Amino acid sequence: MKKNFLYVIQSTSFDGIRIQEALDEIMTVAAFDQPVSLLFLDEGVYSLKRGQNPEILNLKNVVPIFDALEMYEIKLLYIEDESLKIRGLSTGDLILPVIPVSRSEIGGLLENFDVVLTG
Amino acid sequence: MMMIKFAIKISGSPYHSQASDTGYHFIAAALRKGYGIYRVFFYGDGIYNALRYASPPTDEREIVKRWSLLAQEFDLDLVVCVSAAQRRGLLGEEENKLLGGRESDLAEGFRISGLGQWVEAMLEADRVLVFSG
Numbered sequence: 525m526k527k528n529f530l531y532v533i534q535s536t537s538f539d540g541i542r543i544q545e546a547l548d549e550i551m552t553v554a555a556f557d558q559p560v561s562l563l564f565l566d567e568g569v570y571s572l573k574r575g576q577n578p579e580i581l582n583l584k585n586v587v588p589i590f591d592a593l594e595m596y597e598i599k600l601l602y603i604e605d606e607s608l609k610i611r612g613l614s615t616g617d618l619i620l621p622v623i624p625v626s627r628s629e630i631g632g633l634l635e636n637f638d639v640v641l642t643g
Numbered sequence: 644m645m646m647i648k649f650a651i652k653i654s655g656s657p658y659h660s661q662a663s664d665t666g667y668h669f670i671a672a673a674l675r676k677g678y679g680i681y682r683v684f685f686y687g688d689g690i691y692n693a694l695r696y697a698s699p700p701t702d703e704r705e706i707v708k709r710w711s712l713l714a715q716e717f718d719l720d721l722v723v724c725v726s727a728a729q730r731r732g733l734l735g736e737e738e739n740k741l742l743g744g745r746e747s748d749l750a751e752g753f754r755i756s757g758l759g760q761w762v763e764a765m766l767e768a769d770r771v772l773v774f775s776g
Contacts, residue, residue: 525766525767527765527766529765541730542687545654545686545687545727548726548758549686549758549761552757552758552759552761552762553762553765556759556762556763556766558762558766639765639771641652641771641773642773642775643654643775
């Protein structure tokens, strides 16, 4: 049985351990050999920003986990263009290659997935 | 006609979000209408729904107890994520034994297991719903 999963990431790396627990779940889904993609929306775009130092706040650095996603065959990372621009960011500020999607295209994107979840 | 089955994740805090209230009422209504609930998975701050020793004032809804009663009435599978629970200090019977503590922090009708149980539920169910906070 296979389903196509999309996880929507809307929080930053500094919002408690939301991202950490979301990534644990995402990697478990991938470990069950299911196709998983991610969509970064709203504040979630910050979680991929370069130059974060969460260790200063005793928080776990999730960058190595994001880096490891490729080993789990999680390769399709979508990001909402408007969420990036409104925060003064561009794809060049991010730690991983992402596919920008405009807000008007998000509805169409969601139709490609069997299960759409938040973390 | 076969009624559809849901897999449901509750990941919001029961007292600082609507996740537990909305999730509970949705599940109770679905069961009473004859829909199937394959599993309810408690993740993140949702694990606070399973605290055996929660003792709210008598004029408040009993968040933990109503899950236990629903589980009993409908043979509902309520699963608490082991890693989310341990990190927050909720330990099942086995973990508590190792630490020499009380028997279990889990209320009646809940069981502790891993994220794999959630993935399996999502694959088996017809619909997946998340109540987050």
